[in-house]
Amino acid sequence: MRKPIMAGNWKMNKTRDEALEFVYQVQDALPSKEKVETIICAPSIILRDLVKRQGDNLRIGAQNMHEKDSGAYTGEISALMLKSTEVEYVIIGHSERRQYFNETDESVNAKVKKALEVGLKPIVCCGELLEQRENGTTHEVLDTQISKAFADVCEDSLSNVIIAYEPVWAIGTGKVASPEMADEACGYIRSLVEKLYSKKAANEIRILYGGSVSTKSVNELMAQPNIDGGLVGGASLKADSFIELCNACVK
Ligand code: 13P
Numbered sequence: 001m002r003k004p005i006m007a008g009n010w011k012m013n014k015t016r017d018e019a020l021e022f023v024y025q026v027q028d029a030l031p032s033k034e035k036v037e038t039i040i041c042a043p044s045i046i047l048r049d050l051v052k053r054q055g056d057n058l059r060i061g062a063q064n065m066h067e068k069d070s071g072a073y074t075g076e077i078s079a080l081m082l083k084s085t086e087v088e089y090v091i092i093g094h095s096e097r098r099q100y101f102n103e104t105d106e107s108v109n110a111k112v113k114k115a116l117e118v119g120l121k122p123i124v125c126c127g128e129l130l131e132q133r134e135n136g137t138t139h140e141v142l143d144t145q146i147s148k149a150f151a152d153v154c155e156d157s158l159s160n161v162i163i164a165y166e167p168v169w170a171i172g173t174g175k176v177a178s179p180e181m182a183d184e185a186c187g188y189i190r191s192l193v194e195k196l197y198s199k200k201a202a203n204e205i206r207i208l209y210g211g212s213v214s215t216k217s218v219n220e221l222m223a224q225p226n227i228d229g230g231l232v233g234g235a236s237l238k239a240d241s242f243i244e245l246c247n248a249c250v251k
Pocket of ligand 1 (some may be wrong): 172173174179186210211212213233234235
């Protein structure tokens with residue numbers, strides 16, 4: 001059985017004080033690590049402070065990294081720098097990075113490989129635009145994103161990989177995908193993993209849904225067979241709703 005994951009993506013939100021207050025508020029109310037893998041992906045400047053205060057039931061991740069080891073890339077952060085803060089996870093290829101920072105399937109692939117090389121667990125994002133959903137090319141888009149993201153990634157590494165299906169039209173819009181639609185897409189991604197690797201890999205990999213997940217929609221989403229958890233933006237910012245989301249993942 002796949003252990004559920006609830007991951008908050010704070011994006012560019014929270015000062016250090018606000019972040020520490022959040023951890024203080026949620027710590028004792030989150031489910032145990034045996035039941036749910038609970039993650040907060042925070043702005044890089046506060047990662048170390050959060051890592052120092054994380055517990056077994058709340059782990060910390062970053063939101064991005066550069067694929068090169070070091071060099072003249074002003075403002076960027078390498079995988080080894082993240083590793084040195086002792087974070088465990090890193091989001092890679094979020095649609096906001098693809099849209100505003102020109103990330104491509106090729107850079108996503110380079111980042112996934114680098115993250116795995118240094119021992120970070122990548123949360124690899126994919127998902128279609130509204131026009132792609134409307135013109136019926138969602139499967140093609142997912143096909144390309146997944147096959148390129150995992151080019152030259154070996155099956156042994158997959159136990160450290162999480163995939164997040166985030167339809168771009170559902171992110172921050174309040175328009176959550178229906179549970180059936182989200183499950184169909186996550187099931188399709190699982191079939192791609194089977195095609196690229198094996199049935200075992202497809203059965204074991206955790207696939208999250210992201211896009212306007214809220215305390216109202218989480219139960220139905222989590223009841224779907226192919227959805228193993230959520231990658232949540234807005235609803236992860238408040239302690240009480242994050243606690244509710246995490247508890248909704250307990251199966
Ligand atoms: P919202 O939950 O705010 O729609 O954001 C989803 C997301 O982008 C998580 O990575």
